[in-house]
Amino acid sequence: MASSSIIDSRAIWDIIIVGGGPAGLSAALVLARARRRVLICDGGQPRNRSSNRIGGFLTRDGVDPAAFLQLARNELSAYDTVEFKQDTQVTTAASGEMGFELQTSSGETIIGRKVLIATGVTDQLPPVPKIDDFYGRSVWHCPYCDGYEHRDQKVAVYGRGRTVSALALELTGWTSRLTAVSDGPCGLSAGQRQRLKNNGIEVREDPIIGLAGNEGRLTHVVFASD
């Protein structure tokens, strides 16, 4: 435990930001401009790390996500009150006499008057064999980010019940070549099935045993019945 008597006040950050993705870096910019001493600790695992282009972000449409983060860090380097600890995980945090005491994966203790948590979210992918090989390359969760690049292409929509029917109907704005795949009973009501049918969307309930393709490019869903 650090003791107030041996801590130099300059070693205490005004704010420690945990997470150096777009959220943490945006906060750092505003805080730097408010003349705060800011330390950003980033574990280096951004949510979109499997993707190689950002879609729908004004002025950065199509930019590589890693390049985007580098641009943001470059902007922040103009502020001498901001420092980074890259590839550094914050492992524990506790409130102490001087503020918050955080431990990092490198065994260091850092102290901040305030802590801003910007650690993002972790996606839980459906239990489809090999999905990790394709996620962020040709398997997606957000049509607004990545639908445009697959416009008018064949698209399989994964899910059950209202989740799959609502998403499939939404996707008709991007392509008419849609198949709903539910990997077992689809849980659709008669009305939902009819709406899908009216929009030319086939429903396949056969169990899925895998995904096939090359270098992240999905060519087809493999069904147990194939």
Ligand SMILES: Cc1cc2nc3c(=O)[nH]c(=O)nc-3n(C[C@H](O)[C@H](O)[C@H](O)COP(=O)(O)OP(=O)(O)OC[C@H]3O[C@@H](n4cnc5c(N)ncnc54)[C@H](O)[C@@H]3O)c2cc1C
């Ligand atoms: C496949 C995919 C494609 C996407 N495509 C787009 C797109 O085209 N357009 C778009 O606008 N959005 C897209 N997104 C969404 C976008 O990635 C998120 O909105 C964005 O990353 C959120 O930023 P964030 O800073 O909140 O979190 P993140 O970017 O996830 O950053 C959080 C950071 O915190 C770090 N961290 C977590 N815990 C700790 C800890 N204990 N200590 C230190 N650091 C920690 C992580 O390592 C990470 O670097 C996509 C997402 C995915 C999954």
